[in-house]
Amino acid sequence: MEQKRALPELSKEELEELLATWGQPRYRADQIWRWLYVSLASDLDDMRNLPAALRRQLGGQLAVTSVAPVSTLHSVDGRTEKVLLQLADGQTVETVLMDYDGRRTVCVSSQVGCAVRCAFCATGLGGWMRDLSAGEIVEQVLYYARLCRGGSGTAPGQGISNIVYMGMGEPFLNYDAVRRSIAVLNDPEGFNLGARRVTISTAGIVPGIERLAEEGLPVGLAVSLHAPSDELRDRLVPINRKYPLGQLIAACRGYTEVTRRRVTLEYALIDGVNDSPAEADALARLLRGQLCHVNLIPVNPVPELPYRPSPHERVVAFENRLRERGVNATLRVSRGADIQAGCGQLRSAPRECETIVNT
Ligand code: SAH
Ligand code: SF4
Numbered sequence: 475m476e477q478k479r480a481l482p483e484l485s486k487e488e489l490e491e492l493l494a495t496w497g498q499p500r501y502r503a504d505q506i507w508r509w510l511y512v513s514l515a516s517d518l519d520d521m522r523n524l525p526a527a528l529r530r531q532l533g534g535q536l537a538v539t540s541v542a543p544v545s546t547l548h549s550v551d552g553r554t555e556k557v558l559l560q561l562a563d564g565q566t567v568e569t570v571l572m573d574y575d576g577r578r579t580v581c582v583s584s585q586v587g588c589a590v591r592c593a594f595c596a597t598g599l600g601g602w603m604r605d606l607s608a609g610e611i612v613e614q615v616l617y618y619a620r621l622c623r624g625g626s627g628t629a630p631g632q633g634i635s636n637i638v639y640m641g642m643g644e645p646f647l648n649y650d651a652v653r654r655s656i657a658v659l660n661d662p663e664g665f666n667l668g669a670r671r672v673t674i675s676t677a678g679i680v681p682g683i684e685r686l687a688e689e690g691l692p693v694g695l696a697v698s699l700h701a702p703s704d705e706l707r708d709r710l711v712p713i714n715r716k717y718p719l720g721q722l723i724a725a726c727r728g729y730t731e732v733t734r735r736r737v738t739l740e741y742a743l744i745d746g747v748n749d750s751p752a753e754a755d756a757l758a759r760l761l762r763g764q765l766c767h768v769n770l771i772p773v774n775p776v777p778e779l780p781y782r783p784s785p786h787e788r789v790v791a792f793e794n795r796l797r798e799r800g801v802n803a804t805l806r807v808s809r810g811a812d813i814q815a816g817c818g819q820l821r822s823a824p825r826e827c828e829t830i831v832n833t
Pocket of ligand 2: 589591592595596598641642698
């Protein structure tokens with residue numbers, strides 16, 4: 475049987491058009507939109523100001539949601555949670571909620587698996603399965619928005635303060651769905667999460683960065699750099715062979731010129747691989763003149779992979795060396811690594827070694 479489309483798949487205009495073809499007045503689309511993105515309804519029967527006949531007609535063609543939680547894990551400090559969500563075709567993705575420093579951030583996946591296959595990342599291990607649709611991305615946010623609803627004096631829809639596209643997959647290899655999902659979540663009449671509260675992280679897909687800059691959309695950009703030379707980056711982030719550092723840094727510069735926003739550069743410190751003083755110097759030279767911020771993070775271990783985090787003294791030395799050379803750098807604490815919810819630890823299927831808490 476063919477799956478019904480889910481309502482979050484539709485843009486507001488598409489919902490308006492659909493209802494117009496059904497002869498419904500325009501305000502019905504506004505009502506449904508508000509139920510979905512302000513009241514966070516998860517059932518058509520919750521949409522009480524819609525006539526029963528319209529609810530039936532909607533239910534005949536569309537589902538309110540197409541993702542279902544399979545299992546959740548909570549970090550020991552209780553501030554990070556990860557959910558494995560099953561999609562309508564049986565595929566699964568992971569989504570993470572982080573609750574730190576007064577922010578509730580949802581880390582969304584944009585693809586099932588990933589084709590980029592960075593050397594240190596769990597997501598790339600199984601390769602790419604498929605892109606997520608815009609609705610499937612939006613639904614990851616709605617899942618946690620519903621759970622956080624009503625938290626600490628927040629208005630409905632505002633339980634979530636930030637969204638980062640840093641889960642499974644490469645957002646710029648699924649640009650259109652990512653762009654559509656942002657448009658839905660931005661809408662002031664709906665979820666109302668401003669573009670400035672959204673960050674997209676890319677392994678360095680240069681055309682994606684250029685397109686984002688052209689659109690002038692003020693979302694934050696994070697680039698996963700991890701190496702100061704093409705020789706090393708070719709090995710760690712293989713997409714570098716297609717878009718080498720010269721092109722990548724030029725694209726970052728273009729983005730900064732258009733948006734006036736500084737780019738965040740992610741650098742995972744890997745023991746004995748990219749963490750020497752010479753590499754810190756090379757990184758500082760590479761970034762000279764670029765408005766940016768370097769986020770250093772000791773690499774999160776992935777059981778199948780040989781990489782280990784740099785020892786703390788080397789991490790601190792690397793950070794200091796960058797700062798001495800005028801580079802804005804901070805050391806980031808890894809969140810949720812105890813539940814394999816840290817950067818690069820997400821994957822599609824639950825592992826046998828995990829304790830699965832059924833929801
Ligand atoms: N595909 C995008 C976004 C998802 S990955 C990207 O690569 O940017 C999110 C971040 O986790 C990226 O910065 C990525 O380089 C980083 N990452 C991947 N594996 C990691 C690991 N084992 N430890 C620390 N960071 C990792
Ligand atoms: Fe894909 Fe990002 Fe993982 Fe690289 S780090 S394999 S781009 S998800």
